[in-house]
Amino acid sequence: MRKSLIGIILLSIVIVGIALPIGFSAQSDTKVITYGETTYNNANYKSIVDNFFNQQAKVDVKNIESKIISAGEVNKVASTITGKTYTSGQIFSSALVDLSEQGNIKVTVDKSKITTITAEMYISALKSAGITHGHVYVTSPVSATGESALTGIMNSYEAATDVQIPETVKQAANEEIYTEAEIVEKDNVTADQLTKLVDDVKDTVQKDNITDHKTIVNIIYNYTVNNNINMTNSSIENLATSIGGVQAVQGDVQNYTNKVTEFVGNNAGGFSLNDVLGKLGI
DSSP states (O other): OHHHHHHHHHHHHHHHHHHSOGGGSTTOOSEEEEEEHHHHTOHHHHHHHHHHHHHHHOOOGGGSEEEEEOHHHHHHHHHHHTOOOOOTTSOOOEEEEETTSOSBOEEEEOTTTBOSOOHHHHHHHHHHTTOOBSEEEEEOSSOBOOTTHHHHHHHHHHHHHOOOOOHHHHHHHHHHHHHHHHHHHHSSOOHHHHHHHHHHHHHHHHHHTOOOHHHHHHHHHHHHHHTTOOOOHHHHHHHHHHHHHHHHTHHHHHHHHHHHHHHHHHHTTOOOHHHHHHHTTO
């Protein structure tokens, strides 16, 4: 009888392993860190970042899977949006993604180091990519805009869930964050004002399934007038292109969301042998 029960337990564990994607296996704690390559290659920089993660996320980074985000990966995105290119000595932003936290997505930004992108901006861009769960921590060992961190964050979600985010979706989300960073740096508009504008306009565009560029431009323009926000015409045009890009990939976003929402929402903590034994009353 005892041997039969053990056999049932082992079979249950195997079935659980099959039912869940790799990112949510019995061995996974659904936490992943992505280091900017400049940070990773400098022991002092990496220590600064690790201390932030240890203190803010209450974790031991030595026990967490990590990946390195290279200048090449960032340039693949940034060069097509802003025309900027970065060297291997310019990728500082680092992120920790923790999918074990239940509820809506949260982002904690090290405001002493990340100078441009706010928590709300990350949340808005991640939602554009269909990411709505987990807790993200973003920092840098030196002052950085935080733009390149989004590439790492999405990479972390892929590693934790073993589900690839469509390239079209990544491009749209990154274009949103880079466009917002450029507007905050060049125009007389605060990050809070811009985030509210983007969220409200995206809601309107998605609700009415608006894809026409000129219509989106008019919506943004009317919003700036009604809310006394000063933005140049070129910024409005660029933002309209960005929001239009997000709307254009909603089908891909939905497909991605369908693949991960159930697992992230219900199984973020993973399953261990003790979990299974407990459920069987042993």
